[in-house]
Amino acid sequence: MAYSGALEEANEPTSPPEATVRNRLPTLFEVLCRRTHPPVDLFSFYIYMRDQQRSVDYLDFWLDVAQHMSLCRHYVRELRRSVLVGTPDLETEESKRSSRVLEAMGDLSGPARFNDEQGRERDAQISNYLREQPPPGGIHDSPLSSQERRARASTQLSSSTPHQITDSNSPEHSVARRDIRASAEKILYTFLLPGAEREITLDGSIAADITYAIEEENRDDPELFDVAKDYVFQAMERDAFPGFLRARAFGNLVPPTLIARLIIGLVALFGAFWTGFNLIFLNRSRLERCWEILPFTIGVYFLASYQYSLDPIMALAGFSELTPLQFTRIREPYVRKLLIQRSLVVLAVTALVDAALCVLFIFVPGHRL
Numbered sequence: 001m002a003y004s005g006a007l008e009e010a011n012e013p014t015s016p017p018e019a020t021v022r023n024r025l026p027t028l029f030e031v032l033c034r035r036t037h038p039p040v041d042l043f044s045f046y047i048y049m050r051d052q053q054r055s056v057d058y059l060d061f062w063l064d065v066a067q068h069m070s071l072c073r074h075y076v077r078e079l080r081r082s083v084l085v086g087t088p089d090l091e092t093e094e095s096k097r098s099s100r101v102l103e104a105m106g107d108l109s110g111p112a113r114f115n116d117e118q119g120r121e122r123d124a125q126i127s128n129y130l131r132e133q134p135p136p137g138g139i140h141d142s143p144l145s146s147q148e149r150r151a152r153a154s155t156q157l158s159s160s161t162p163h164q165i166t167d168s169n170s171p172e173h174s175v176a177r178r179d180i181r182a183s184a185e186k187i188l189y190t191f192l193l194p195g196a197e198r199e200i201t202l203d204g205s206i207a208a209d210i211t212y213a214i215e216e217e218n219r220d221d222p223e224l225f226d227v228a229k230d231y232v233f234q235a236m237e238r239d240a241f242p243g244f245l246r247a248r249a250f251g252n253l254v255p256p257t258l259i260a261r262l263i264i265g266l267v268a269l270f271g272a273f274w275t276g277f278n279l280i281f282l283n284r285s286r287l288e289r290c291w292e293i294l295p296f297t298i299g300v301y302f303l304a305s306y307q308y309s310l311d312p313i314m315a316l317a318g319f320s321e322l323t324p325l326q327f328t329r330i331r332e333p334y335v336r337k338l339l340i341q342r343s344l345v346v347l348a349v350t351a352l353v354d355a356a357l358c359v360l361f362i363f364v365p366g367h368r369l
Helices: 004-009 028-032 042-053 056-084 093-104 117-132 146-159 177-192 206-215 222-249 255-281 286-308 312-316 333-363
Strands: 319-323 326-329
Touching: 028 042, 028 056, 028 222, 042 056, 042 222, 042 319, 056 117, 056 177, 056 222, 117 222, 177 206, 177 222, 206 222, 222 333, 255 286, 255 333, 286 333, 312 319, 312 333
Parallel strands: none
Antiparallel strands: 319 326
16 A cells, blocks of 8 residues: 555644654654654655665554544444434434444544543444444355455455545545445455565464454454554564664665765765875975865765765755655754754864865975876
């Protein structure tokens, strides 16, 4: 599932007030909840997981499960709204009991992605309700093979995918229970089954337990993914997120650009040394040797950029590299402050080393061989 388009549209999320005054680096949960700004936002993290960590499937799984929860919320919210306005279809005793459960639920209009106690309790109520109301036309009612169910899930979600659903806007059409079922199956067939298209590695029997719950117990509630979602979150927090912060909060260049700068810096420095020694042994004037400032400055600047993974001039201008030759403006206040401080250090080191080399090769006495 390609999230890059949808995430790019959300590259400037609406953040709570604390995001603008946060005097620290963000946490992974804040990034995933879109509480941060570039270059430490969700879109930048997605690009990092795809291009550098090479494990974007884990992030896609986490986002799919989060969207599945959002889909379930919309479904239950629609049911609750229909109950509150008085739906004439609720005639049976089971339907009346279901309506009482829906009426007992609190306000479902708030965001689900903020990890507060009220939100967790509300999501647990939604999961309990969906477990008590098995999906119509379930697995036990239809002898479909695993391959047929996989194709059906992909077909059903191709036109009404939950990826476009967020907590801030309603879906373009009403969410049906079969959409929830298809969403759960698609997550299973895409990430969890052995040999799946984008299979992720989970600890123990997590994948097998989810497979059994979906295919044998006919479940599609979001709680069945909780263990896998927590495991993936902890894996990203432990293995990927520290590197992401180092790359985006303390630097503004990507690996291909760093390699190019290393090559350019070494070539420029080699040219500067070669020219400098030639001018010394040809006994040229110090005025002519002043031209050595140019290759020395280029070489030292590019090597310092490689060493610190930071282009200080670009950082001071407020830009960070997202992919080679694609830039984003630095909007996270604390990260901008960090990059400005590091940029000044890099410029000071560059100026000091450059000045030392230039003085050495310009003012050393010449001697014609």
